[in-house]
Each structure stands twice: as structure tokens, then as C-alpha cells.
Amino acid sequence: MSLKTNVTYYPSMPSAFKEKLLSDEFVITSEISPPKGVDVSSAFEEAGLVRDYVDAFNVTDNQRAVMRMSPLAMGHLLKGQGLDVVMQFTCRDRNRLALQSDLLGAYAMGMENVCIMSGDYPTKGDNPGAKPVYDLDSVQLLGAMNRLEEGYDIAGNPLESAPSFTKGAVCNTEPGKPLQLMKLEKKARMGIDFFQTQAVYDIGLFETFMDSISHVEVPVLAGLIPLKSAHMARFMNEKIPGIHVGDELIARMESSTDPAEEGLLICAEQIRELKKVCRGIHLMPIGHYRHITALFEMAGLYEKN
Amino acid sequence: MIISSSKPFEEILENLDDPGKIFVLGCGVCATKLHVGGEPEVEAMCRKLRNAGKEVIGGGVAKAACSIKSKESLLENDPAIEKADTIIVMSCGSGLSVVSSLVDVPMHPATNTDSLGGYSEGHVRKDLCAMCGSCIADFFGGVCPTARCPKGLMNGPCGGAMEGKCEVDPDRDCAWELIYLRLKEIGRLDLLEKIFEPKEYDG
Numbered sequence: 001m002s003l004k005t006n007v008t009y010y011p012s013m014p015s016a017f018k019e020k021l022l023s024d025e026f027v028i029t030s031e032i033s034p035p036k037g038v039d040v041s042s043a044f045e046e047a048g049l050v051r052d053y054v055d056a057f058n059v060t061d062n063q064r065a066v067m068r069m070s071p072l073a074m075g076h077l078l079k080g081q082g083l084d085v086v087m088q089f090t091c092r093d094r095n096r097l098a099l100q101s102d103l104l105g106a107y108a109m110g111m112e113n114v115c116i117m118s119g120d121y122p123t124k125g126d127n128p129g130a131k132p133v134y135d136l137d138s139v140q141l142l143g144a145m146n147r148l149e150e151g152y153d154i155a156g157n158p159l160e161s162a163p164s165f166t167k168g169a170v171c172n173t174e175p176g177k178p179l180q181l182m183k184l185e186k187k188a189r190m191g192i193d194f195f196q197t198q199a200v201y202d203i204g205l206f207e208t209f210m211d212s213i214s215h216v217e218v219p220v221l222a223g224l225i226p227l228k229s230a231h232m233a234r235f236m237n238e239k240i241p242g243i244h245v246g247d248e249l250i251a252r253m254e255s256s257t258d259p260a261e262e263g264l265l266i267c268a269e270q271i272r273e274l275k276k277v278c279r280g281i282h283l284m285p286i287g288h289y290r291h292i293t294a295l296f297e298m299a300g301l302y303e304k305n
Numbered sequence: 306m307i308i309s310s311s312k313p314f315e316e317i318l319e320n321l322d323d324p325g326k327i328f329v330l331g332c333g334v335c336a337t338k339l340h341v342g343g344e345p346e347v348e349a350m351c352r353k354l355r356n357a358g359k360e361v362i363g364g365g366v367a368k369a370a371c372s373i374k375s376k377e378s379l380l381e382n383d384p385a386i387e388k389a390d391t392i393i394v395m396s397c398g399s400g401l402s403v404v405s406s407l408v409d410v411p412m413h414p415a416t417n418t419d420s421l422g423g424y425s426e427g428h429v430r431k432d433l434c435a436m437c438g439s440c441i442a443d444f445f446g447g448v449c450p451t452a453r454c455p456k457g458l459m460n461g462p463c464g465g466a467m468e469g470k471c472e473v474d475p476d477r478d479c480a481w482e483l484i485y486l487r488l489k490e491i492g493r494l495d496l497l498e499k500i501f502e503p504k505e506y507d508g
Binding site for chain 2: 092096118120121123124132134135136137138139140143144154170172178179180182183185186189198241
């Protein structure tokens with residue numbers, strides 16, 4: 001496998017991902033986890049399986065506070081494979097000096113698409129004694145990115161050259177939660193280009209959520225995690241904030257002779273519904289990559305030209 | 306009030322290989338209120354150290370370990386300190402620092418200093434203030450997110466809370482839920498709209 005990288009720095013060109021967001025086509029991003037090590041071949045293989053369907057690969061940043069290769073490095077390597085990348089970027093591990101310098105570096109390496117999040121607390125992960133940083137919160141980090149785009153760092157010092165990002169942020173999708181809505185509105189006020197949501201299972205509820213944020217006018221990519229078993233559904237209901245798998249879906253998973261296949265079918269049905277409701281999907285296959293091509297076909301999503 | 310908790314006795318013993326004569330010094334303010342460095346705790350510590358074969362020459366409780374006027378006033382209160390080779394301090398870290406600046410013998414803490422908090426309505430309240438030096442707690446209904454949200458998020462909650470409980474410790478209320486309730490109580494939910502700039506740490 002070639003590790004030859006092809007760095008593109010075209011300051012005047014918006015990313016293909018951003019153009020797609022601005023179009024009326026359905027946008028598909030898919031999550032890629034960097035390795036816990038230095039061999040990126042599995043990540044390349046996973047990305048290669050679905051590259052013809054996916055607009056951009058969303059590279060996680062030490063997700064669930066588990067230490068892995070940096071998304072900056074992994075994203076750069078994926079770019080070298082000719083893939084578009086959305087770099088996830090948490091507030092957990094870097095102070096404002098490091099956040100800004102990594103953002104400049106990411107842009108210079110052609111990764112202008114960045115998705116901001118607070119980041120799971122270190123005690124949730126595999127280096128629980130790590131010092132939590134959170135020097136900036138996600139709203140403040142989006143503000144810092146605006147400053148960089150204006151040609152200044154967060155302290156007001158001029159830059160020699162300025163980046164131009166496609167900025168995203170994450171949100172939960174439970175309607176009727178005033179604090180979640182307040183945070184979402186603050187992120188939108190910072191001028192972001194897209195929202196990426198927590199995994200959605202109840203399309204009706206998601207539609208209610210979409211109605212409740214219609215004033216926000218930011219493209220929304222609905223998060224999707226294909227179910228593998230009824231046990232997984234119950235586990236997520238109990239442990240993962242913002243996820244609710246309804247009884248009906250759990251019953252379907254339980255009565256199926258092939259739960260993994262049933263999970264893909266459910267996911268495909270959801271994608272068909274979501275096409276009418278939001279601008280795109282953000283797929284989190286969690287070790288399910290081999291079946292994702294089949295999922296896309298079931299959902300009526302076709303290879304890009 | 307400074308919130309401290311007792312160290313495990315085994316950890317204290319580990320640092321006492323060859324301590325010589327030991328004096329145990331408590332503190333009459335926070336550590337007394339929290340029962341980690343008042344008279345009963347100092348007496349118990351002396352007893353446990355003796356049972357562990359250590360030579361304890363005395364124990365006492367300073368009126369306020371962090372505010373001892375001078376070496377003279379410390380010795381006036383507890384003259385045995387002058388003969389001690391090691392002092393066990395049962396106060397917060399500030400108290401230990403002040404005592405160590407006045408007396409020229411090694412000292413060891415018997416407590417861990419956890420946070421700036423309080424004691425009210427029968428409950429110890431931890432993490433009430435982060436001592437950031439630029440108080441804006443009024444914008445949050447008196448519930449400071451810098452101190453009470455483990456991530457110190459100033460612009461709203463993270464996505465990690467479940468049923469109003471904190472991602473980091475499910476026994477603890479999400480600070481932002483408390484902020485919301487307080488602001489609602491005082492009729493200032495409008496404050497939720499305000500975007501807060503990053504804290505500056507150079508002041």
C-alpha cells in the first residue's frame with residue numbers, strides 16, 4: 001500500500017465536502033478510527049471499502065478518551081489516499097496554543113473540514129489519570145477558529161496567512177431539552193457549516209427535533225450506528241447519553257434470526273426516511289465496515305461518479 | 306471553607322521510616338469542622354502512631370494553621386513542637402505550608418486538600434469555587450461552572466449528562482442543570498443566551 005501523500009493547499013477552493021453541503025445532494029460522512037498504534041492499514045482498508053459512497057471520512061480524536069494516533073496524522077494519511085476528511089477535534093487534550101497551532105497545521109495539510117466537540121472526560125478512557133485541559137469550550141473554540149479565519153489568533157496577534165475552515169459541531173437530538181437547545185444555538189451563532197448528531201433511532205422524534213431547530217438553518221447530518229443485537233440496543237439506552245432505541249426496534253432485533261442483518265435493514269430504512277428530513281447522514285459503523293456497502297445499496301444510496 | 310479528607314493511615318506511615326520524635330498538629334478551623342484535623346482526630350492520630358511503635362511527644366490544634374502569626378506564637382501554644390523531629394500536619398495544604406515556613410523540621414500531611422467548598426444544611430459541599438480570580442458566578446445563578454462542571458464549560462453543558470447527572474460522576478448533579486434551575490428560580494433564564502469568552506489565566 002502506498003503511503004505517498006499528496007498535499008493540496010488551494011486556499012481559494014472550498015472543499016468538495018463544503019460544496020456538497022451547500023448543494024441539495026444528500027451528504028454522507030463515515031467515521032474512521034485511527035489505530036492504537038502506528039499501522040494504518042486497517043483504517044485504509046475500511047475507508048477503501050466504502051470510499052465510492054462516502055463524501056468525507058470523519059476521523060475521531062481519541063474518542064471515548066481512549067488514546068490513539070492523532071486525527072491530524074491519520075487525516076493527513078487519508079488525504080494522501082485521495083479521500084476527503086473531516087477532522088474531529090476535542091477541547092479535552094490541548095490548551096489554546098496547541099488547539100490553534102494544530103488547526104493551522106491541519107489547514108496547511110489540506111484538512112479544512114473540522115468538527116468540534118468538548119470530548120469525553122479522561123476518566124472515561126484508558127489513560128484515566130490524564131490532566132483534563134478544556135482551556136476553551138466548544139463554543140469558544142469555534143470563536144477562535146473565526147478569529148484565525150479573520151487573520152488573528154485568539155489573543156489578537158496577526159497571522160502571516162489565514163485559513164478558511166468548514167466548521168462543524170455536534171449535538172444531541174432530544175427535543176424539549178432547553179439546555180441542549182441553548183448550546184446548539186450558541187454553536188450556530190458562531191457561524192458553523194454543519195451539525196453532526198448523536199445516533200438517531202427514532203425518526204419521528206428526530207423530525208420533532210428538526211422542527212424545533214428550523215430557525216437555526218445549519219445543515220444537519222444525522223448520526224447512525226447500525227444495531228448488531230438487542231443487547232447492544234439496551235446497552236446504548238442505558239449507557240450512552242442522547243441515544244434512545246425504541247421498544248419496537250428492540251423487539252425486531254430480538255425476534256430476528258440474523259440480528260446483524262436486521263440492524264442493517266433497520267438502518268437502511270432509517271436512511272430512506274432521513275433523506276426527507278435532513279441534509280445527510282454521519283455513519284458510525286463501529287467495526288461493521290464490511291457490511292456498509294450492502295447497507296448503502298439497501299438504502300438506495302449509489303456510488304459517486 | 307477548605308475541603309480536606311484524611312489520608313489512609315498506611316500512606317502516612319510509609320513516610321515515617323525514621324521520624325524521631327513526632328508532634329501532631331491539627332487546625333481549629335476547616336479541618337476541625339470537617340472532622341479531619343480537630344482535637345479528637347489529633348488524639349486518635351497520636352494513639353495510632355504510638356500503636357505503630359512511633360514516639361509521639363505531643364499533639365495540639367492551632368487556632369488556624371494557615372494564619373499562625375509567628376514561630377513564637379506557634380511555640381507559645383504548643384512548646385513541645387520545638388523538641389519534635391517530625392511534624393504531622395492535619396490541616397489543608399495552606400496550613401501545612403505556613404507551618405513549614407515557621408519550623409525547621411520535616412513535616413508530612415495527614416490530609417488531602419480537595420477543594421474550596423462549604424458546609425451548610427448538614428451537608429459538606431465540595432467544589433463550590435475554583436478560585437479563578439475573576440468571579441462571574443452571578444451570571445450562572447451562583448452555581449459556578451468553572452468550579453462545578455468538571456470540564457469547566459462556560460457556555461452550556463456537554464452531551465455527556467444522563468438524567469441530569471454528570472458524565473464524570475453519576476452521583477453528582479450536572480452543574481448546568483443546577484445553573485438552569487437557579488436561573489429559572491430567580492427569573493433570569495435570559496442569561497443563558499450570553500456567550501462567554503475564554504478565561505484569561507495571566508491575571
